[in-house]
Amino acid sequence: MLRQCFDEFTRLFAHACFLISPTGIILRSNAAAAQMLGQGGDLLAGRNITELTATPAGTVGHYLKRCLQSREPVPGGLRWRTAIPGREVDCYCHGYRLLISPDEKEPVLLLRCQLREQAGNSFAALNQTLENLRVSHHKLIRKSSQLANEILEREEVQKKLAESHERLMTVLDGLDAVVYVADMQTHELMFLNKYARDALGLIGSGVGQICWQTIQKDQTGPCSFCTNQRLVDAEGNPTGVYRWEFQNTQNDCWYDIRDRAIRWIDGRVVRMEIATDITKRKKSEQVLEQKNAELENFTYAISHDLKSPIITIKGFLGSLVSDARSGDFERMESDVKRIAKAADKMQVLLDDVLELSRIGRLVNPSAELSMTEAANEAIEDLAAFIKAKNAVVTVEANMPPVFVDCHRIREVMQNLIENAIKYSGSQAEPRVEVGSKVLADGQCAYFVKDNGIGIEPKFYGKIFGLFEKLDPHSDGTGIGLALVKRIVDLHGGKIWVESSGHGNGSTFYFTLPQQQSALED
């Protein structure tokens, strides 16, 4: 039973195994044992291991005795002789005393042997593996500590970057200019400073909104004036600052704008705009331009219209000489008349020009003026002229009052009524009506209406121009309506003319401030 178990158990063992009697007789051996000793198992059975070992018999016997007495496996060493003469192998051994089964008369020992050579190799290999493991472990530890450092450094850099980004945002937020950052592809707003939010009347941060919807008004897509294309080159790299001026469509303010593509903290190339409000400058520029144009017109008109009477005077003076020589007294008389008329005209022109030049500066403090009274006063002043022309002037009672430079507005009234009668044409009964009406926008307009020659629509603008006359025969200087317009303009009002065309009369409308505050600047 035991021997069968041994066969089964040790058959596939890599170690040489022997079942031996307490005296050293081999009862059984496995294939590995046969291979080790170079002899078949059947040749080994029945032989004493002392015959097969080079170890002294006493030592062997002592070892076996120790094995028999011990409950634990007993390590030891044996030197076996192999079938090849002279060849011996050293082995480590473990001897086990097996329990005595009923079919055995005496205790048996199991001897397991391992070649010392093989064992050594294994240890060396094991040692090598251990050494390798130790080295790579060391390396790993070094590497991981390096990585840990790098991660720490990176986190530090990231933190510093975030901090400086935060600082930048704080600085931008405090700037007195519109600053915003938007994605160049999606047009999504990524940052708007406080000034920008206030300027655009935004509630909340505005972040995440689309720039052309939030910053501009009435855009159906990315703005046609978007500067994104100018901020990057063909490869999409930032090219530098692009500077331009624009009147914002959302708040109508003018801005001096600096646009630039920059790399955002998340790595995206984004558009950053910094825009300073130049509305005031722009407005004064416009006023200045307008004044310059006015001045240019004025000089031009003056040089032409003041020169004309001089040419006339000098011309007919020269003519007088030949009239006297030829004795043409009739022509002499008419020439003298022409000279006198031209001189008179020059005087009127100079007076008017002086008057016009005063208008720009001399505005009396505004006061309440009854337009009905102003019209009636004008009629009194023009009484002789009205009577001579057989004209009838009617004035609406209780017209709404105005807050104006009273002296100037009386001038306006007088000018318009005088013009209305002057250009009555062949009308036998010139009629002039002064009144007021409420316009579509609720504003009150005053009007002076006549039944005179009328004005064709194409001349509506021209009649208010300096020295412009529609009728070359009229004795006016072409300053009257320019003066009227100037006074109304200075009050922040508007003046315009309506007429059903030639021969159908015309109506001059004008608006004026009806409250104290309107004239303050």
Place this chain on the structure above:
Amino acid sequence: MSGESLNILLVEDNEDHAELIQRSFRENQVANKIYWVKDGEEALDYLFQRGAYTDNTSRLSPHLILLDLRLPKVDGIEVLKAIKTDDKLKTIPVVVLTSSESEKDIRKVYKYYANSYLVKPIDFQQFTMLMRDLGFYWLGWNKHPFSAWELPGTQ
């Protein structure tokens, strides 16, 4: 002067200047006939047979147009433009005669193909001399591109 009848269309709003010009021409026996219109609109009506001139068959076909710049209703530049963009009228020499010495006017006038730009001299002597020379040059020395020239609608 040539035996041919040479006509001037004078576009001038200042009555006195028109009289001076006509007197100078008469005294120097410059033009045979001068027709005077008083503003830009009348000048265009005359040339294009419009308005008061629709049925006027006694109009003269001008060989020279003397044009002032600052005119009531339609100003001189507009009249010049209308003349120089009309296939038939553009061959008529247009001499701008004005009191303006502005560079802007001079540039503008030549831009619209005026043939000459003259500033009215203040001095009477010079004024008459200019009128005489102007007449001699444009109606005497100068050759015209038309022999039997007639405005549309004239007889």
